[in-house]
Amino acid sequence: MFESGIRQLRMAISMAAGRRLDTANIGRLIHDLVATVAEFGEPGADAEEVLGSSMADPKSLQELTSRGLRRTARRLAAQSAFYARRFAAADVGTDKFALADLRAIPVTTKRDLIERAGDFRCADVPAHLVTRTTGTTGRPAEVWLSRYEMELWPALAALSSLLQDALRSGDVMQVNMNSRAIAANHLTAATCRLAGAACKLDGIVAPEEAVASLVDARVTVLSTYPSYLAELVTAARRLGVGPGDLSLRRVTVGGEVLSPSLATAGCQTLGVPHIDDVYSITEAIPVAGRACGHGHLHHDVNQGLTEVLGLASSEPAAPGELGTLVITPFFPYRDCMPVFRYDTRDLVRCLPSEPLSCELAGLPATSQVLGKAEDLLCAGPAREVTPRQLIDAIEALPTQPWPARYRADVRDGRIQLAVPAAAVNGLGEGVARRHFADAGLDIDLAIVADDLLPSLRRTRGDLREASFGGQQTLVGA
Numbered sequence: 001m002f003e004s005g006i007r008q009l010r011m012a013i014s015m016a017a018g019r020r021l022d023t024a025n026i027g028r029l030i031h032d033l034v035a036t037v038a039e040f041g042e043p044g045a046d047a048e049e050v051l052g053s054s055m056a057d058p059k060s061l062q063e064l065t066s067r068g069l070r071r072t073a074r075r076l077a078a079q080s081a082f083y084a085r086r087f088a089a090a091d092v093g094t095d096k097f098a099l100a101d102l103r104a105i106p107v108t109t110k111r112d113l114i115e116r117a118g119d120f121r122c123a124d125v126p127a128h129l130v131t132r133t134t135g136t137t138g139r140p141a142e143v144w145l146s147r148y149e150m151e152l153w154p155a156l157a158a159l160s161s162l163l164q165d166a167l168r169s170g171d172v173m174q175v176n177m178n179s180r181a182i183a184a185n186h187l188t189a190a191t192c193r194l195a196g197a198a199c200k201l202d203g204i205v206a207p208e209e210a211v212a213s214l215v216d217a218r219v220t221v222l223s224t225y226p227s228y229l230a231e232l233v234t235a236a237r238r239l240g241v242g243p244g245d246l247s248l249r250r251v252t253v254g255g256e257v258l259s260p261s262l263a264t265a266g267c268q269t270l271g272v273p274h275i276d277d278v279y280s281i282t283e284a285i286p287v288a289g290r291a292c293g294h295g296h297l298h299h300d301v302n303q304g305l306t307e308v309l310g311l312a313s314s315e316p317a318a319p320g321e322l323g324t325l326v327i328t329p330f331f332p333y334r335d336c337m338p339v340f341r342y343d344t345r346d347l348v349r350c351l352p353s354e355p356l357s358c359e360l361a362g363l364p365a366t367s368q369v370l371g372k373a374e375d376l377l378c379a380g381p382a383r384e385v386t387p388r389q390l391i392d393a394i395e396a397l398p399t400q401p402w403p404a405r406y407r408a409d410v411r412d413g414r415i416q417l418a419v420p421a422a423a424v425n426g427l428g429e430g431v432a433r434r435h436f437a438d439a440g441l442d443i444d445l446a447i448v449a450d451d452l453l454p455s456l457r458r459t460r461g462d463l464r465e466a467s468f469g470g471q472q473t474l475v476g477a
């Protein structure tokens with residue numbers, strides 16, 4: 001019964017010709033799924049496959065993508081003032097829009113979104129909720145969402161989380177994300193409600209308080225940023241809290257670089273088999289990516305298209321080349337303030353062209369996100385250093401300086417890396433220099449006083465939310 005429901009849903013999605021999906025129907029499917037799991041212990045054998053999370057056949061994928069683009073372009077040309085102008089200027093007919101027409105449409109930038117926000121709003125749908133980008137660089141952009149989107153996304157998220165056993169009825173989820181990440185927090189709460197899980201939206205509080213909550217509330221699923229995970233792991237170790245005190249079965253992070261050293265430490269201290277590393281960005285919701293066991297980032301093909309464009313050329317990046325992720329969410333998954341070819345400026349490297357052999361091989365993949373394009377250091381031709389290389393190397397220091405704090409720039413053709421004294425405390429400068437050389441980094445190392453910390457790399461975990469009472473502290477206090 002449940003599988004036939006999923007098949008009908010897939011059919012409805014594949015037939016979607018400019019119509020919104022019926023969220024009540026998806027709600028009923030979730031209800032059936034929770035009941036199925038309660039009765040049989042797990043969803044039907046190939047339920048995830050039925051949901052269509054992979055697309056092994058390149059021809060079907062191309063067809064799916066073309067249909068998604070055409071549907072989206074047709075609607076945007078009619079409803080979005082910004083894109084009506086873009087499509088008209090490119091002289092591209094949206095009724096027959098094909099993959100080959102894509103390159104005629106310039107990418108949309110964050111600046112477009114900030115400066116002409118009103119022009120992005122679709123005329124045929126009332127706005128319901130506004131959310132802001134919460135990254136650590138630049139002015140935030142505001143993205144308006146419709147009531148339909150706020151019903152659809154958690155329904156789809158609950159469905160796939162239940163199918164993948166990422167969420168179970170009875171789970172207790174703790175969310176340590178910025179409270180101003182309005183959409184992410186609302187969606188997580190709604191997803192938990194649909195899946196029958198409890199939800200603690202705790203924000204970015206003092207890490208000791210978050211650790212105490214993990215223990216006291218018997219939290220089973222944790223969702224946070226890598227930098228805050230770093231603070232939680234450090235605090236748990238200081239407090240003597242380990243796997244025996246915790247009930248966690250799953251930890252998910254996103255929004256920043258997760259280094260292998262921190263992931264290993266997180267598993268050891270929190271008692272989980274691995275840390276799930278997911279990619280999503282407010283401007284391009286609901287299109288997301290997830291990391292596989294081989295360290296790739298795999299991109300969703302059902303709800304949107306993810307391209308990788310060369311940093312200077314704006315042409316598709318070649319195998320091995322660095323590029324920026326450019327995302328187009330498809331209608332009917334994005335409704336109120338959609339973007340078309342949104343340039344995230346998130347750096348990735350194109351994988352070599354050999355076939356993949358990982359568990360997500362059916363989905364297109366890139367390297368994991370390597371940082372923001374504006375933070376790429378370029379000391380000469382083929383001498384690029386990404387933020388991920390620096391964070392991985394710093395967090396691998398035996399002093400465990402988590403999360404990595406540093407400042408890096410290029411002077412006279414050399415990369416200068418400044419790290420606080422605490423990060424190399426007790427190692428000696430010679431050992432520290434060798435550590436970075438062994439990591440393949442040809443850099444000049446400067447060790448700076450710890451009180452310069454506030455001027456070094458900022459993280460999402462720095463936006464502490466203070467309150468009266470408890471043991472919360474202000475940043476730097």
Ligand SMILES: [Zn+2]
Pocket residue numbers: 292293294295296297298356358359360361365
């Ligand atoms: Zn993979």
